[in-house]
Amino acid sequence: MNGRLECAFEPFRVRTPAFVVDEGLLRENLAVLADVKEQTGCRILLALKCFAMFSVFGLLKTVLDGTCASSPHEARLGREEFGKEVHTFAAAYGEKDIRELATTSDHLVFNSFGQLEKFGSLALRTAASRGLALQLGLRINPEHSEGAVPLYDPCAPGSRLGIRRKEFPGKNLEQISGLHWHNLCEQNADCLERTIAAVEKAFGPYLPQMSYVNFGGGHHITSPDYDRQLLITLINRFQDKWNTLVYLEPGEAVALNCGYLVTTVLDIVAGDGDIAIIDSSVPAHMPDVLEMPYRPHIIGSGAAGEKPYRYRIGGLSCLAGDVAGDYSFDQPLQIGDKLVFSDMAIYTMVKTNSFNGIQLPSILLYRPENKKLQTIRDFDYGDFKTRLS
Ligand SMILES: Cc1ncc(COP(=O)(O)O)c(C=O)c1O
Structure with missing residues (x-):
């Protein structure tokens, strides 16, 4: 901290x-995030779980591309107060959540093949019946820890977050347009570099069919010692290599300090x-x-x-x-x-x-x-x- x-x-x-909250300091952070966007063409979402002061969304949306939500309430807040894109991920959904999220989210990310099979078509049908173009994604577990505090490490042994590589063979990915992972916490770009290598090694066969890949949050981009140039290089290299669009969804980096x-x-x-x-x-x-x-x-x-x-x-x-x-x-x-x-x-x-x-x-x-x-x-x-x- x-x-x-x-x-x-x-x-x-x-x-x-x-x-x-000091609006001038928020602007300084936004300038850093705007530079990452300009130099890569990636999209950056605000993680509402971290900072959801909607009275400053007008300022934040001058740079950021939307919000990422963890629940129907957050998705609705993102849709109503921020606009732009809403990406939602939760460890599991109930049917009521799916019916609501299909109308408040642009991207819905599942945490298991079981949930995708149960709710994928319902979500797409519900969105289509309202004339909305919902996209579905899967959260993967890169099984690569970067030394975050165990409480904040989704790749810690026994984690319930993200689908492991061994579950992929034979699964139908027809409805899936994106992959998402989140494994960092207040970390620098070298941690991302090693994570990308782990993801490419394990999930490489699935990356060419993804129109977007979300690198999650935990990138301490606005911290003074953050290696922004390395982040930019990594995003550009990944997008070129896999012909895909990278999303980041930081919370801390948006309103840090x-x-x-x-x-x-x-x-x-x-x-x-x-x-x-x-x-x-x-x-x-x-x-x-x-x-x-x-x-x-x-x-x-x-x-x-x-x-x-x-x-x-x-x-x-x-x-x-x-x-x-x-x-x-x-x-x-x-x-x-x-x-x-x-x-x-x-x-x-x-x-x-x-x-x-x-x-x-x-x-x-x-x-x-x-x-x-x-x-x-x-x-x-x-x-x-x-x-x-
Ligand atoms: C899935 C996901 N995305 C984004 C974030 C935001 O992370 P941070 O605020 O550390 O950037 C978190 C934080 O826990 C998360 O779990």
Whole structure:
């Protein structure tokens, strides 16, 4: 995970807790993705599972070609709010999902031959009856791990994600126009290079009949150390070799380092050391910190022991492990201070929950041209209550 050393807006202007997304930083990421598209002709989709702040879709769709969805709800959001192409993949579908997805998706990707055989024709018929041109794809498992954390490695032993090579012989691929894989997580282009070699070796006989191949997400394209030139070379080489169109579907790379979670220190309690309690919660507002796990960066902080004043930063919930980590600061923290966590646009808003009834963070957009902070959405008791019954 990356961290910015500063934010362009003044945190004291923000009513907390709140996510703030900086539109200027999104534009910088889009420029990088636009360059990849220009130099390859590939298509790039936004992975909604990572970032689905639809108030900025107008900006994102100036560069990106559409969205990739993991469920009927995400596909509908992509169709209604983004437009352009919608590609959907889920580990399995029910019949109701298929009937809906056939009308909201342009590409529907199956995770098994069993599901393709059961639902492929139904999906195509449903789409055709509405005058829609649906295409079907298969998710393959390249059986090539690149060292991602096992929780995020779809090629880990025992994975349920993707069809293995040994299942292909004798299968009917007539309805299939694309293959899809996803095996990377915050990784560089050398990992993609080795993955492509593994895919070509295993699935080479099937590639010539595919009009598109989707390389999935996990490409950290907008990270400063990413080898963009290698990515461009790999895409061009693959497209030329197999006479096909490459899709990428990054989530992180689109909004990497573009957002913040602004919080306020509510209390400072004495544990084995000083603990600052903020008006946020790690499991409710930044659950990946516990899931991955990682230590999010707080602007102006250092590692524990690096600066003179050391604090553990903890959240509001009952969970004993509701702790972001141990940090140090140049000045003692005071009740009322704002603490700004960086890189909080991705896998946050899409994952928040109201555990313990904790207030959901507002969603704000910062526009650098006029230094305006626009509140896009506040949440209240009604949002908590309507998810219960
Ligand atoms: C199938 C698929 N596509 C795309 C993504 C987006 O990955 P990232 O946000 O790491 O780019 C994921 C993430 O889990 C995924 O599972």
